Amino acid sequence: PQPVHLSDYQPPAYRVTHTELTFDLDPASTRVEARLTIERHPEAAPNAPLFLNGEQLTLESLLLDDEPLAESAYQHDDKGLTVANVPAAFTLATRVRLAPEENTALEGLYQSSGMFCTQCEAEGFRRITFYPDRPDVMAVFRVTVIGDATREPVLLANGNPVERGELEGGRHFVTWEDPHPKPAYLFALVAGDLACVEDHFTTMNGREVTLQIWVEEENLGKTDHAMASLKRAMRWDEDSYGREYDLDRFMIVAVNDFNMGAMENKGLNIFNSAAVLTHPDTATDAAFQQVEGIVAHEYFHNWSGNRVTCRDWFQLSLKEGFTVFRDQSFSADTNSAPVKRIQDVAFFRTAQFAEDAGPTAHSIRPEHYIEITNFYTLTIYEKGAEVVRMLKNLVGWEAFRRGSDLYFERFDGQAVTIEDFVGCMAEASQQDLTQFMRWYHQAGTPEIDAHGEYDYVNAEYRLTLRQRTPMTPGQTHKQPLHIPVRMGLVGTKSGHDLTLTLDGEKRGKDTVIHLREAEQTFVFTDVAEAPTPSLLRNFSAPVKLHFPYSREDLAFLLTEDSDGFNRWEASQRLAMLALNDLIAAHRNGVEKVMDTRVIDAYRALLTAPVNDKAVLAEMLKLPSEACIAESQPLVDVDAIHAAREFVRQSLGFALRDEFMAVYTANVSSKAYAPTPEQIGQRSLKSVALAYLMAVEDEEAIERCQAQFDAGHNMTDVRQALTLLVHSSRDELAAPALKAFGEKWAHDSLVMDQWFSIQVSRPQEDVLERVKYLMQHPAFSLKNPNKVRALLGAFAQNRVNFHRLDGAGYALLADAVIELNRLNPEIAARLMTPLTRWRRFDDARQALMQAELERIKQEPLSANVYELVEKALA
Numbered sequence: 001p002q003p004v005h006l007s008d009y010q011p012p013a014y015r016v017t018h019t020e021l022t023f024d025l026d027p028a029s030t031r032v033e034a035r036l037t038i039e040r041h042p043e044a045a046p047n048a049p050l051f052l053n054g055e056q057l058t059l060e061s062l063l064l065d066d067e068p069l070a071e072s073a074y075q076h077d078d079k080g081l082t083v084a085n086v087p088a089a090f091t092l093a094t095r096v097r098l099a100p101e102e103n104t105a106l107e108g109l110y111q112s113s114g115m116f117c118t119q120c121e122a123e124g125f126r127r128i129t130f131y132p133d134r135p136d137v138m139a140v141f142r143v144t145v146i147g148d149a150t151r152e153p154v155l156l157a158n159g160n161p162v163e164r165g166e167l168e169g170g171r172h173f174v175t176w177e178d179p180h181p182k183p184a185y186l187f188a189l190v191a192g193d194l195a196c197v198e199d200h201f202t203t204m205n206g207r208e209v210t211l212q213i214w215v216e217e218e219n220l221g222k223t224d225h226a227m228a229s230l231k232r233a234m235r236w237d238e239d240s241y242g243r244e245y246d247l248d249r250f251m252i253v254a255v256n257d258f259n260m261g262a263m264e265n266k267g268l269n270i271f272n273s274a275a276v277l278t279h280p281d282t283a284t285d286a287a288f289q290q291v292e293g294i295v296a297h298e299y300f301h302n303w304s305g306n307r308v309t310c311r312d313w314f315q316l317s318l319k320e321g322f323t324v325f326r327d328q329s330f331s332a333d334t335n336s337a338p339v340k341r342i343q344d345v346a347f348f349r350t351a352q353f354a355e356d357a358g359p360t361a362h363s364i365r366p367e368h369y370i371e372i373t374n375f376y377t378l379t380i381y382e383k384g385a386e387v388v389r390m391l392k393n394l395v396g397w398e399a400f401r402r403g404s405d406l407y408f409e410r411f412d413g414q415a416v417t418i419e420d421f422v423g424c425m426a427e428a429s430q431q432d433l434t435q436f437m438r439w440y441h442q443a444g445t446p447e448i449d450a451h452g453e454y455d456y457v458n459a460e461y462r463l464t465l466r467q468r469t470p471m472t473p474g475q476t477h478k479q480p481l482h483i484p485v486r487m488g489l490v491g492t493k494s495g496h497d498l499t500l501t502l503d504g505e506k507r508g509k510d511t512v513i514h515l516r517e518a519e520q521t522f523v524f525t526d527v528a529e530a531p532t533p534s535l536l537r538n539f540s541a542p543v544k545l546h547f548p549y550s551r552e553d554l555a556f557l558l559t560e561d562s563d564g565f566n567r568w569e570a571s572q573r574l575a576m577l578a579l580n581d582l583i584a585a586h587r588n589g590v591e592k593v594m595d596t597r598v599i600d601a602y603r604a605l606l607t608a609p610v611n612d613k614a615v616l617a618e619m620l621k622l623p624s625e626a627c628i629a630e631s632q633p634l635v636d637v638d639a640i641h642a643a644r645e646f647v648r649q650s651l652g653f654a655l656r657d658e659f660m661a662v663y664t665a666n667v668s669s670k671a672y673a674p675t676p677e678q679i680g681q682r683s684l685k686s687v688a689l690a691y692l693m694a695v696e697d698e699e700a701i702e703r704c705q706a707q708f709d710a711g712h713n714m715t716d717v718r719q720a721l722t723l724l725v726h727s728s729r730d731e732l733a734a735p736a737l738k739a740f741g742e743k744w745a746h747d748s749l750v751m752d753q754w755f756s757i758q759v760s761r762p763q764e765d766v767l768e769r770v771k772y773l774m775q776h777p778a779f780s781l782k783n784p785n786k787v788r789a790l791l792g793a794f795a796q797n798r799v800n801f802h803r804l805d806g807a808g809y810a811l812l813a814d815a816v817i818e819l820n821r822l823n824p825e826i827a828a829r830l831m832t833p834l835t836r837w838r839r840f841d842d843a844r845q846a847l848m849q850a851e852l853e854r855i856k857q858e859p860l861s862a863n864v865y866e867l868v869e870k871a872l873a
């Protein structure tokens with residue numbers, strides 16, 4: 001496969017103004033007729049050939065202005081059709097056949113649980129019909145769907161239904177029109193036996209919008225939360241960004257087989273059922289919050305993505321970074337803002353930092369790719385969102401909002417670039433963002449080495465920041481970035497934020513300093529007492545910040561920092577210092593000794609009055625093994641696991657009574673609601689129970705078992721089950737797992753949780769269990785949720801996936817090889833942990849590398865090929 005380069009971008013020579021499609025649905029042989037109204041671009045050469053993408057299609061007929069095209073007039077290969085001579089304006093009509101039931105890649109038109117559905121982003125439309133399948137070609141669509149009246153009573157497409165009728169042979173049809181010109185990747189079609197929940201929304205200008213969520217009949221009771229989330233998101237986008245919905249109806253459909261979370265097709269969002277269905281008995285708090293976030297994300301795309309879209313796929317972060325930033329802001333406004341930030345950052349630093357440090361590191365706007373599907377990454381999405389957040393903080397919300405208005409107004413109905421977006425922000429704020437643009441071009445996580453000195457005599461604090469970005473594949477030379485560092489100086493005696501004076505200017509108690517050079521010193525004057533700096537508040541830039549904090553400093557910031565995020569940060573740094581000592585002790589075979597300062601700090605947290613239970617819960621959580629691994633020069637899987645377990649148990653033993661008190665105080669018999677208060681309370685209760693179960697005394701086990709048996713809601717049940725299964729008490733774990741599995745055998749989404757819980761436990765039997773569960777009737781390699789729940793979860797199980805006999809790697813590689821044939825997108829994602837092989841010890845490196853080499857011997861999809869090549873380069 002050949003790479004595509006950003007520098008090769010050419011505007012399309014031909015545009016499609018109208019697209020008329022007719023689908024005659026059949027699982028084995030669907031007929032698709034397309035009638036395209038095409039115009040040559042005024043600036044294109046008159047002899048420019050017309051190219052239409054088309055893959056895995058059987059072409060039956062091809063007419064230009066209603067005349068059949070002679071075979072010599074066009075070329076057809078496995079990438080598409082080229083017509084050498086075409087007029088300046090014409091219609092092109094094609095008829096093709098395809099087989100949805102054979103489509104296991106879940107791109108294009110496929111079947112899921114008997115229904116037809118589509119996934120076209122990024123390049124799936126070319127598997128539906130011959131078309132210029134690129135986002136800068138935007139047309140008005142009219143779509144007729146013909147199906148079997150019994151098997152497919154519901155026939156959906158984008159926009160509004162304009163005609164419907166009965167046909168011969170028990171068939172029927174519906175015609176849909178979408179008045180908004182759109183790129184092909186936003187096309188959608190759904191047909192099947194679906195039921196719908198309907199609601200209404202009145203827009204800011206008083207227009208009535210019909211809201212529908214389409215699901216399988218049995219799931220009708222699981223749509224309330226998604227619907228409520230949708231309405232909140234619609235209101236929020238009006239209030240925060242002045243964006244109004246622009247069609248008469250908005251539809252969401254839940255499908256069981258879906259490669260990702262959801263898809264923002266115009267007026268017809270298609271969702272992975274896991275990202276839309278919730279019920280207190282079947283979904284955890286985390287799932288409720290995820291559904292809210294994803295529903296909002298897809299809805300927000302209606303403006304940031306659909307009305308204004310991407311010129312080409314190198315600009316993917318234009319819509320994704322901005323939309324993730326918008327959905328994060330929405331969730332922060334709707335729930336606990338500090339907790340949202342803490343959870344997002346904890347995830348970001350674990351997963352995106354790992355990507356940035358590995359062989360697939362790429363900039364937010366990559367320069368080339370082989371398979372675009374591989375670029376739906378944490379860098380494009382989450383780092384892209386961090387960069388938009390920095391922009392907002394740099395120019396301030398008001399200018400940012402003006403810039404956003406300008407962007408939507410100026411580029412409405414167009415396909416544009418990241419420069420266009422940042423340009424609007426620069427224009428609205430009158431700021432020079434030239435250096436800032438480097439964030440989009442440079443891959444890798446910048447690191448800041450900071451140190452500070454307090455000068456008693458002159459009452460000055462000198463803070464020196466030095467930045468560097470490590471080399472990444474293909475980018476050896478990095479330039480200094482413009483890094484906003486939000487900070488305060490906390491008086492070490494008073495515990496208060498000191499007033500900041502920088503270069504003679506009073507800055508208040510919290511300020512942003514701008515690091516632009518490789519090294520800069522900031523001199524704060526009139527600093528009345530020796531301070532402890534609180535740096536990078538609220539994670540003001542996606543960097544690694546090193547500052548030589550002592551444990552005393554951290555224990556101090558943990559309680560005294562006025563910035564809630566940095567109080568959490570102090571808890572994590574303090575834990576990391578202790579963990580690092582224990583990792584070293586484990587490696588050196590020295591006896592492990594728990595740092596009592598950590599215990600004291602936790603005790604202080606547990607006994608102080610509680611403001612925000614959810615934040616407290618986050619502060620009590622230790623960094624995950626994956627997060628710890630990210631901070632290590634070389635990952636020692638066993639030492640990390642042993643050190644973390646040691647800390648967990650030490651804290652559990654030392655603070656057993658405190659944890660028990662917190663647990664008891666937070667048991668509640670209130671009816672479940674996914675409110676921030678309740679979620680915070682459950683989260684704190686869960687953390688307390690986890691520490692108690694690290695001790696595993698009789699009372700803890702009793703509580704845990706009781707929580708499981710009570711079955712109040714899935715959040716409580718899942719936590720209790722997880723702790724039982726992960727404990728040493730197999731005599732309790734086995735019956736609990738069995739009971740849970742039998743109770744929920746009919747619910748596919750709960751069975752996904754059942755799979756994940758058992759394969760994430762630390763016990764050594766996990767690999768055999770994975771193999772056994774792959775034969776379970778509820779498992780299927782063809783269903784991405786199952787693959788993620790079982791194999792994906794196993795690959796996150798650090799000690800078992802990284803077994804020293806290599807059996808974990810081999811198991812994953814076998815699955816990748818099989819999935820490479822079935823679903824290349826999922827195969828590539830599943831393989832990702834193997835690509836990080838250079839981070840591990842020699843023995844594991846060799847084993848992982850060997851599995852990559854074995855995969856490389858296969859006839860590979862572009863997806864897996866690109867990843868293997870990068871991993872082994």
Ligand code: B3K
Pocket residue numbers: 121122259260262263264297298301320373376
């Ligand atoms: N835009 C979709 C991505 C689908 C791509 C699949 N290969 C999901 C989202 O970001 O909203």
Ligand code: ZN
Pocket residue numbers: 297301319320323
């Ligand atoms: Zn998105």
